[in-house]
Amino acid sequence: MIRPLDRVPSIKVKLGLAVVLSLSVTLVGAVVGIKSGLRPRYTLPLGLLLSLLIVQLLARGMTSPLREMADAATAMSAGDYGRRVTATSRDEVGELAVAFNRMADDLAAVDAQRRRLVADVSHELRTPLTALQGLLENLADGVSTPDPETLESAVAQTRRLARLVTQLLDLSRLEAGQLPLHREPLQLSEFVDVVLREAESSAAQSDVTLSTSVPARLGADADPERLHQVLVNLLDNAIRHAPPGGRVAVTAEPTAQGIRLSVTDDGPGIPAAERERVFERFARTDAARASSNGGSGLGLSITRWLVELHGGSVHVADTAQGCTVVVDLPRSAP
Template sequence: MTSPLRLGISAKLFLAIFSTCMLVLITMHWGVRLSFEHGFVDYIKRGNEQRLAMLGDALADQYEQHGNWDFLRHNDRLIFTMLRSLEQNPDSSNQLPPHGWRTQFWVIDQQYKVLVGPRAPVPPEGSRRNITTSNGKIVGWVVGSPPERLTRSTDINFDHQQKRTSWLIVGLSTLLAALVTWLMSRGLLAPVKRLVAGTHHLAAGNFATRVEVGSHDELGQLAQDFNRLASSLEKNESMRRAFMADISHELRTPLAILRGELEAMQDGVRKLTPEAIGSLQSEVGVLSKLVDDLHQLSLSDEGALAYRKQATDLVQLLEITAGSFNERYRSHGLTLSLQMPDEAPFFGDPDRLMQLFTNLLENSLRYTDAPGQVMVRLWYDAPYWQMSFCDSAPGVDAEQQAQIFERFFRTEGSRNRASGGSGLGLAICKNIVDAHGGHIAAAHSDLGGLKITLQLRYVPQP
C-alpha cells in the first residue's frame, strides 16, 4: 500500500500563495471582462441615442419643408444620405462616437406606420425620440432597437480581440505569479530550513551547531534563540563531562587509600591498630562529606532544599556562625573581625543562611595563609543588605574569580586535600543566595586575598 503524498512546507507555502494570486487574478479578469462588456454596450447605446436625437431634428426640418411624409416614403436612399451627412458634419455640441450605427432603427409617422426601417416589428422597449416641428407638434418618431448584445462584425471582432488580449495577460500574469511565488517561498523558508537542519544536528548531539542570523524579524529572533539554546546545551554538556570527571577524581583518591590500607592489613604488612582504623575512618569521612555535599548541591540545583523562610536577624546569625569559628581561626593563626550594625532584619531561612555563612568562613579558613586576617562587614544600602567576606593573601586571579562558584573548582592546581575541600561549598552558596533573590560575586580583596560580596534584597514584612 503506497503512502499518501506528503507535501513539504515549501510546497504548501507555494500552493497557498500561488492559489491566492490565481484567485485574485481570475476575479480581476472576470471583473474587467464584465465591466468592459457592459461599458461597451452602454457606450453604443449612448451613441445611438445621440444619433436618434439628431436624426429626429433633421427629419423635423424636412417635414416642415415638405408638409408631409411623402418625400420619405419608399425613399430609403434619402434617410441614409441624411445619416452620412450627420456622421461627416456633426454639430460641435454633439460629439458622436465613431463607426456609426450599431443597431437597427425605424422611422414611423403619426399613425404608427413604418416609413423607414427593417421589416422586423418595432421593438416596444427600444429607444424612442419624438419628431417635433417648430410649433411643438409631434409628427412621428425615430425608434432604435436596444443594444443588448453586439451585432456588427467590427464590434464583435473588437470584443474577441479584447478577450484574447485579456487571456494572454492572464497567462503571462500566471507565469509571473508562479515565478515570484517560488522565489518568495524560497526566500521566506531559507531561514526555516537552516533552523530545521540545525535542529537535526542538535538532536544528534552536535551541540556546536549554530545557524546564520540573516534578519531582525521573528525568524531572526528565533535563530538567535536557537543559537543561545545550542550554546547553553554545549556548555551544559561540557559541565556534565567535567562534573563526571571531577566526581571520579574525588572518589578515586579516598577509595585508593582505603583499598591500599585494607590490602596492607590483609597481607599483614600493616597491623590492625587504632591508628590504622582512624586512618580508614578519616577517608570514610571524606567520602561521606563528598556524598553529603553532592546531595546538598543536587537539592539546591533542583530547588528542592527545604526553605522555611521567616523573620530573622542577619547580625545574630553572623555572630553565632563566627563564634563557632573563633577557636579554629586562632589555632590557624588567623584573626576574624566583624563590622555590623546593631541589627539587620531579614526575611529568609535562618538555617540555610547559617549554612551560607559557614561555607564562606570555611573557605577563608582553608585558603588564607597564617598569619592572616578575615574581615566580615554588613551594611544596608537600600533596598539591599550588603555583606563582604574579605581575607588576606593568597589572592585569586581574575580568571579564577569567574569560575570560583562552579562545582568542584578549587584554586590550587594540585587539588591538595590537605587544604581544599570537595570544591562544592561555593556552588552551594550561590544556590542559597539565588533562592533568596540575591546576588553573590568574587573580587580582589584590599587585604590581599579574596573578597566575596553578597546582596540580599530586604523586603519589610507587614
Template sequence: MSTGRRWTAARSLRARVTALVLAVVALALVVIGVAVDLTLEAQLRRDQQSRLDDRAARAGLLVAGGTRGAALVDAVDGQGIDAVLLDAGGRRVAGSDGDGPRGGPPGGRGRPDRPDRPGDLARVVTVPDGTRLVLTTDPRENDDVLARLRVVMVGAGAAGLAVVAVALLGGVRVALRPLDTMASLARDIAAGDRGRRLRPERTDTELGRTAAAFDAMLDELESAQARAEEAADEARRSEARTRRFLSDAAHELRTPITGVQTLAESLVRHPDGDLERRERLATTLVRETQRAGALVADMLELARIEDGAPLDRREVDLAALAAAEADRVALLAPALTVRAEGPSVPVDADPGRIAQILANLLENARRHSPPEGTVRITVSRDGPLAVLEVTDEGPGIPPADRERVFDRLVRLDDARTRDAGGAGLGLPIARALARAHGGDLRVVDAPTGARLRLTLPTA
C-alpha cells in the first residue's frame, strides 16, 4: 500500500469515527429535545389547568360573597385567564369580547363554555342570578413558549454538535496516533530497519493489544527469516560437504580402480606369460578390488547411519563388549598389548553397533601405535553417562586436527600411505554411531599418544 493510500485510509477512518459519534450525539440531542418539549408542553398544560381551577375557586368564593356582574368578571379576569359572563341564553353580559389583547375566544364562534379549538381550556361557575361565568385560557401562549424553547434547543444543539465535532477531531487524532506510528514503523521496516518495535506501554487496550500483536508478528517474522537463513546456510554447507565428499571419494576410488584396470589389462595382454607373475597380478587385482569394495561399503554404511538406520537396542555391558574387542585385536596383532579395565557399566544400545565403534577405535589405535606398543581401554561412569576411553602410544593428534579427523575421508599426514592408513571413514562412522545412540565421540587431552572418549547414556 502506498503512502497516499495509507493516509487516505487513516483519514477515512477518522472521518467515519467522527461522523458516527456525531450521528449518535445528534440522535441523542433529538431524543432529549423531543422529551423536553413533550414534558414542558404537558407541564404548561397542567399549569393552565391549575390556574383555571384556582381562579374558578376564587370566583365561587366571590359569588358566595354576593359579588355579581361586571365586578365579578373584573375580579377574576387577567393573568392569562379570560372571564366572560353569559346570561341564560348564552349572550355576553360582561367580560372580554375575544378581540382584546388577552386573546379570549371571539364572539360568534360557538359557546364560550365549549371552545371549538382543540386544547382550549374552560371552567364554568354558575351565578345564582341565572348567569354563568366562563373562565378560559388560550393554549397559544404555550405554543409561544414552546417555539422559543425549540429555537433555543436547536441553536444550543447545533453549537454543541460543533463543539463535539472539534473535540472529536482532536480526540480521534490523538486516539488513532498509534495507527500512524504503526504505519510509519511498517514503512521503516520495509525500508530495511528491521529492529524497530512499537512496545506499547499498556496492552489492556485495543490499540495496545494490536501493537503488541504487531510486535509479536515482527518477532516471529524475524525468527522465521533467521531460521530460513540458517537453514539456507546449513544447506549450502551440506552441499559443500557433499561435493567435497564426492570429490574425495572419487579421488580415493580412482587409485584402486586404476590399479584394477592396469592389472586386468596386463593379464589380458599376457595370457601365456610367466605363471608366477600371473599369480602375483591376480593376487594384487583381488586386493585392489577388495579395497575398492571396502571403501564403497564404508561410504554406504555411513550414509545409512546418517539416514537414521534403526538400532536393535538392549541392555548390554559396555565393559564386556570392550573386553571382547580387546581379545579380538590381541589375536590380530599379537605383538600389541591391549588392556581393558573398568567396572561393569550397563548401557541401552545396539551391541553390534557398539562393537563396530570399538573395532574402529581399536583399529585406529593399532595403526598409530608402535608394533609392540600398548593400547588401554578404560570403562567408567560419569553420572548418567557411561564413558569409554581408548588410549594409544602413537604420535597423538594435534589440537587443530581433533575435529578434522572426524570428517569423511580425512587422513592425517603421518597415515597417508595407502598401505598403512585406511580410507578415512572409520572415525566418522564411529562418531555417527555414537550420536545415533544419544552419545558422542571426541578427542581429549592425553599425556602421550591419542585418547578418544566415547560417551553413551547408561541403561
C-alpha cells in the first residue's frame, strides 16, 4: 500500500502538507471548472470531494499504527504477547510504534521467564514431595515399617522442601529489593571460624577436612547475617563436591578495592563453559543434575544477589583443578 507521507518525520508537517495540497487541488479544480463554464453549484461539491480524496490518500498510514497498537494492547491484556505493530512512518506515531514493539518484546520476555520460573519451581517442589508421598503411603499401607531409617529419609525430604521454600522466599525478597542490609564492622578471622565450626559436622560426614587462612585483624564492612549466608552456600557446595578425604579451604586477603574471600575445594570443578551459568536460578551442571544428593541450583544465584547487594562481585576462578569461588567485597558501602 502506498503511504506517500511515510518519510516526513513530523505529524505537524504532514498535516500542513495535507492541508496545502488539498487546498491547492481544490482551488485549481474550482478555477478550471469555472473557466470551462461549470456553475459553482457543481464546482463547489466537486472541489470538496477532491480535497477529501487527497486528504484520504495523504493521510494513509498516519493513524493505522495507532489502531494496531490499540488492538495489540487489547490482545496483550488477554495474555497474547506475540502481536507487533507495523512501523513504517518516521514521525512521532512511527516512533511510538517502535517503542511499543520494544515494550512488547520486553513483556514477552518477562512473561516467558515467569512461565519458566513457575515450571522450574513446581518441578523442584514435586521431586521431594513425590518421594515423601511414596514413603508415607508405604508406611500407611504397611508395606514398610516406621524404622529409624525410613523416618530419617522422610525427614530429609521434608528438610529439602523447607530449604527450597526458604531459598525461593529469599530470592523473591532479594529481587524485589526487600532485603535491607545491616552493615557493621566485622573481624573476618573470627567470623570465618564461626561459620567453619558450624560446617564441621557435615564436613566430617563427607570425610572432608576444612581449613582457613585469614590474616588477623582483617576487617570487613558487611551485613553479618547475609555474609554468613554467602559463606554457608559456598561451603555447602565445596563440601558436597569435594571427594572423600578431600580438602576445603576458606581464605581471605586484602585487595586494592577491599577484601577477597575464596572458597576452594579439590572436587571435579565446574567446566569453563558453565562458570557463568551456574549463577543463574536453577542452573546446575550436568554432573550435579545426575547426582541424587544435589541441591536445586539456587544457592549461587542467592549468593550473587547478596554479594552484589554489598556492592561486590562473585565469580568462579579459572583454575585447572578443583573449584575456587571468589567473592570480592568493597572496603566500605558503595
